[in-house]
Amino acid sequence: MNDFIIEGHGLKRYYQRGNETVKALDGVDVSIRKGEIVSILGPSGSGKTTLINLLSGLDAPTEGTLVIDGKSAAGLSEDELVEVRRGVLGFVFQNFSLLPTLTVTENIELPLLFLGLQADPERTRRVIDAVGLTDRANHLPRELSGGQMQRVAIARALIIEPKILVADEPTGNLDRATGESIIALFKKLAKEDGLAILLTTHNTVFGSQADRAITLEDGRIVALNGPPNKLPLH
Ligand SMILES: Nc1ncnc2c1ncn2[C@@H]1O[C@H](COP(=O)(O)OP(=O)(O)OP(=O)(O)O)[C@@H](O)[C@H]1O
Ligand SMILES: [Mg+2]
Structure with missing residues (x-):
């Protein structure tokens, strides 16, 4: 038993557009623990939304494994995925x-x-x-x-x-001060309720306030940062 709420390994998501294969996500490992705030950073089109949709079980990976709250989410039907997400994941x-x-x-x-x-x-x-x-x-x-x-x-x-809150660009349409108040709210929820939070953002200032920031580029992780005393990614 470990305290991971979500564990994703070797996650790939390819889209076929005519003859072209778009590698929206190309082999990513991300695991998230209880009470941890993890931000996904990266330029537009780098795969942030694709990644959190996969980690939330809203979309299925082309390749890779995903465990949500100790249950394997690989190869499940939509109904089965709903069951796995229920009470665990708030989107x-x-x-x-x-x-x-x-x-x-x-x-x-x-x-x-x-x-x-x-x-x-x-x-x-x-x-x-x-x-x-x-x-x-x-x-x-x-x-x-x-x-x-x-x-x-x-x-x-x-x-x-839920045990984990997943938010795609929660500060995207907000001014700086309002965005900061949302980040402050996330920190409070993580600290007081032990809620894990996974968010995407374009804003490196908000991103850097997370316990860990994972930066994507072209569907791959290009940078991992966070306080050195924090546990490694996986
Ligand atoms: N349904 C789809 N069909 C084909 N390609 C897609 C599809 N969804 C996403 N993509 C492609 O996958 C890549 C990653 O998209 P994604 O939406 O994950 O990026 P993002 O980092 O969230 O960008 P943004 O910051 O603009 O929200 C992009 O090149 C995008 O065009
Ligand atoms: Mg996006």
């Missing part, structure tokens, strides 16, 4: 995908509905408090700022009590 979608006619609270409770679970008002309130939206709980998305919408998207991922 924060890039465009927030909030439903405009639902309040903040209702948007946050939506994943429970999909899972056929009953919302627990106390739990919802804790999650809303944790992301700093206490005074916005009954507002509609259009009444929120970009940073607040991002917090709703994060809260919606947290409501299922």
Whole structure:
């Protein structure tokens, strides 16, 4: 037994475009432990989204192995993958995908509905408090700022009590100060709840605040950095 939540080894994702093979990801090892914040950096097209989609089991690798919370995710059907992800992985979608006619609270409770679970008002309130939206709980998305919408998207991922939160460019559309407040929120969640966080970012300042930053270029890892006392990648 180890404390890895996600272990990916030799991950490749190739796309066929006519005669051309696009090597979006070309042999990457990434493992993430409980309570650890890992950022994926790299230029546009380097494979960041591809990598986190694979690590989240949202997309299947062309080659490589993936273990999510101790369970092998290789060769599983979509339904089986949903089971593996359930209660482990909370995904924060890039465009927030909030439903405009639902309040903040209702948007946050939506994943429970999909899972056929009953919302627990106390739990919802804790999650809303944790992301700093206490005074916005009954507002509609259009009444929120970009940073607040991002917090709703994060809260919606947290409501299922995941072990790892995965976010594609969570600070992408936000100004510097708002982006920093999202990073501060991630640090709080990692420290207080032992939540692991995997995020992609173009912003090296945000990226460098993670416990580990992994830089991709052309589908390969070109740099690993982080405090030297941290455990190595795998
Ligand atoms: N469905 C697809 N079909 C073909 N090629 C794809 C597909 N999805 C991604 N790619 C290619 O794979 C490479 C990696 O894409 P990816 O979206 O992972 O990059 P990224 O690092 O997330 O970029 P960005 O910073 O712009 O979001 C790119 O060259 C992209 O064109
Ligand atoms: Mg991307």
